[in-house]
Amino acid sequence: MLGCPAFLDSSALADLRELLSSGVAKSEVFVLLLSKGVLTRPWCLLEICEAMVLQKPIVLLELRGSRQEFSFEDAFALLSDLETNLPTHNPSAISELRTQSEQPLTELQETIRQALESARDRRVPHFNINGTANQLEAELVDFAECVAIATERNVKWVGGRISHLFRESRFSRRSSSSKGYSPSSRRTSKSKATGSVYIIHDLEGEAHASVLQEGILTHTQTKQCYMGTTTCDDDMEVSLERVASSGYVILLQTETVLMHPWPLLATYHAALAGVPITCVVVAESGYDFESVEPHFKHLDERLDAASLEQMSDVLSRWMPPRTVAGLQSKLYGLVPQIISVVYDSSGTSNQFVATIRDIHDKQSMMQENHRRRSGTFDDKERMRRRSSDAMEQLAMEAEKAANREKSKLHKKSRLRLSIGAVHGASPTRLSRAASSRENAHNTPEDSGPIVV
Numbered sequence: 001m002l003g004c005p006a007f008l009d010s011s012a013l014a015d016l017r018e019l020l021s022s023g024v025a026k027s028e029v030f031v032l033l034l035s036k037g038v039l040t041r042p043w044c045l046l047e048i049c050e051a052m053v054l055q056k057p058i059v060l061l062e063l064r065g066s067r068q069e070f071s072f073e074d075a076f077a078l079l080s081d082l083e084t085n086l087p088t089h090n091p092s093a094i095s096e097l098r099t100q101s102e103q104p105l106t107e108l109q110e111t112i113r114q115a116l117e118s119a120r121d122r123r124v125p126h127f128n129i130n131g132t133a134n135q136l137e138a139e140l141v142d143f144a145e146c147v148a149i150a151t152e153r154n155v156k157w158v159g160g161r162i163s164h165l166f167r168e169s170r171f172s173r174r175s176s177s178s179k180g181y182s183p184s185s186r187r188t189s190k191s192k193a194t195g196s197v198y199i200i201h202d203l204e205g206e207a208h209a210s211v212l213q214e215g216i217l218t219h220t221q222t223k224q225c226y227m228g229t230t231t232c233d234d235d236m237e238v239s240l241e242r243v244a245s246s247g248y249v250i251l252l253q254t255e256t257v258l259m260h261p262w263p264l265l266a267t268y269h270a271a272l273a274g275v276p277i278t279c280v281v282v283a284e285s286g287y288d289f290e291s292v293e294p295h296f297k298h299l300d301e302r303l304d305a306a307s308l309e310q311m312s313d314v315l316s317r318w319m320p321p322r323t324v325a326g327l328q329s330k331l332y333g334l335v336p337q338i339i340s341v342v343y344d345s346s347g348t349s350n351q352f353v354a355t356i357r358d359i360h361d362k363q364s365m366m367q368e369n370h371r372r373r374s375g376t377f378d379d380k381e382r383m384r385r386r387s388s389d390a391m392e393q394l395a396m397e398a399e400k401a402a403n404r405e406k407s408k409l410h411k412k413s414r415l416r417l418s419i420g421a422v423h424g425a426s427p428t429r430l431s432r433a434a435s436s437r438e439n440a441h442n443t444p445e446d447s448g449p450i451v452v
Contacts, residue, residue, distance in 0.1 A: 004028075024050045029151050032119070034062045034070035039078055039112070040089040042096040049103065049111050057150035058119045061143055065130035075116060082109040122146070125348075134361070135342075138354035198243050199227040200266045201252040202259075208282050208345055209252050215356045222247075229262050236314060240266065244273040248363040251279045253340060255286030258295055259303065261311045268327045271334055276366035278359055279340040289336075296332035300324070 007023045024030060030051035038044050051058055062070055078085045082105050086093050094105070101108065125142040128135060141157075148155040197216055201209040209227045216225045226246070230236050239262075243249055249270045257263045270277055281287050295302050303311075308324060315322040341358045344351060 020046065020050045023047070024056065025054060027056065029147055030056045030058045031147070032058060032060050034060055034124075036066075036068035036070055037089070038070065039075055040086065040093060042090070042093045042100070045093075045097065045108065045112055046100055048115050049101070049108055052111050052115050058115055059122075059143075059146050059150050060116075060119045060124045062124055062126040064126050064128040072116070072120065076113065079109045079113045079116075122149070132341075132354070132358050132361075134354035134357045135351065138348070138350040141350045142348050195222055196224040196226070196242075196246045197222055198239075198246040198249045198266075198270075199225065199252055200243070200249055200257075200263050200270075201227065202229055202254060202257045202263055204256050204285075205252040205254040205282060208254070208285075208343065211345070211352075212250070212252070212280065212343065212356075212359075215352060216359070219353055219356045220360060229260070236262065236265070240269050243269050244275065246270075246275055248276040248278055248367065250359065251277055251335070251338075253279055253281040253285070253287040255288075257287070258292070258335075259307075261303075261307050261314070264327060264331065265311060265314055267335065268322075268330055271330055272322075276363055276369075277334070277338060278363045278366060279335070279338045280343050280355075280359060281340040283342055283344040283346075289340075292336045293332065296328055296335070299328045 007027055024047050030047070032038070032044075032048065048058070078089075082097075083094060097105065097108065103111075123142075123146060125139060125146050127139050127143065131139065144155055199209045199213060206227075206229065213225045213227050216222050226239075226242050228239060230239055243266050249266070251257070251263065251267055267277065281289075300308060311327065312324050315324065315327065339362075341355060341362055343355050347355070
């Protein structure tokens with residue numbers, strides 16, 4: 001990826017005693033992977049000290065996605081007194097340090113502490129092992145940029161997948177008109193805004209929705225991206241029409257989004273209209289996935305009386321009329337099953353673009369799943385399927401015609417054999433003669449004694 005060799009002791013080293021001279025000393029930059037136990041390993045501590053002594057730039061890379069993540073607070077607590085604290089994590093570490101280094105432990109721990117503090121002053125990229133392909137690539141780009149800064153170089157991506165990571169996504173473009181207010185109207189409308197998006201959110205998620213709206217309009221070919229939260233019935237009706245005519249909707253998951261009438265009504269409306277739903281969870285927002293099913297199961301107990309009354313009033317005016325119980329049942333079987341895209345509002349610009357691409361990829365899968373379930377396809381897909389069906393029909397007709405010809409020849413041969421047998425000829429001899437003559441020319445003039 002970086003176009004330069006990377007030294008990794010597990011694959012490039014046969015003897016630990018050469019680790020410092022063959023690894024750290026010959027490297028231009030030292031990368032420290034921040035995992036939970038990295039500072040409890042004596043050779044890792046020695047490498048950090050060697051990098052400091054040789055004045056090698058140190059870049060920290062925080063590993064995420066596991067339950068045992070690195071903690072700077074725990075690291076500095078450990079380094080406050082290595083001789084006392086380290087044996088509780090690794091009993092043999094102190095003796096190994098004293099064997100391999102003549103530096104006093106107090107100096108060693110101070111050197112390592114300074115290295116961490118100095119490196120942490122710069123941006124610390126992270127690498128989430130459970131991230132999507134887009135997120136992993138974005139994190140690697142962030143890491144490469146940090147290495148470039150540490151080595152005072154400029155990074156330029158040339159060719160390959162990485163260089164095209166942030167190119168614009170493509171949505172199909174259609175008009176945004178919709179007919180009627182009923183959720184089912186989207187199925188019959190000839191004009192659907194597949195290039196429009198609606199972000200469903202509550203007041204808590206309004207700022208995040210605004211950022212995502214700008215990102216979707218900037219980094220994709222989406223023509224329109226609506227957002228907003230409403231409590232007025234007239235505004236709600238207009239907003240629900242936009243939801244039903246959207247190419248897809250985004251349910252922005254924050255701590256309280258499922259506690260308010262509008263997000264519930266809008267999501268239910270989208271589900272009834274067959275609009276694909278993509279869930280985007282705001283990291284560190286307090287959204288609890290484990291509580292979603294119990295929430296919908298006991299929705300009448302979780303919402304206040306005013307919210308339930310408003311929802312019931314709105315649903316009663318739908319065509320056909322709906323009920324809170326129907327909404328509860330539909331969303332109970334739908335929302336917990338949707339795999340969410342993670343949006344980190346504190347992430348880098350590269351990670352933000354990767355989130356937009358994740359949303360695009362996810363909605364594409366949702367739309368394809370919907371088309372497969374409903375049997376509806378766009379014009380291009382419909383023409384492709386018609387062409388395929390026509391070719392298959394022609395092949396079947398050709399096969400039937402060939403079978404008819406074979407059947408005629410078989411009947412003709414049987415007739416010749418029967419006539420020859422009536423006149424006293426041997427059926428075996430006639431069969432051999434017919435076979436040899438048909439293979440030679442297959443003409444009536446060459447049929448010999450079989451023809452009467």
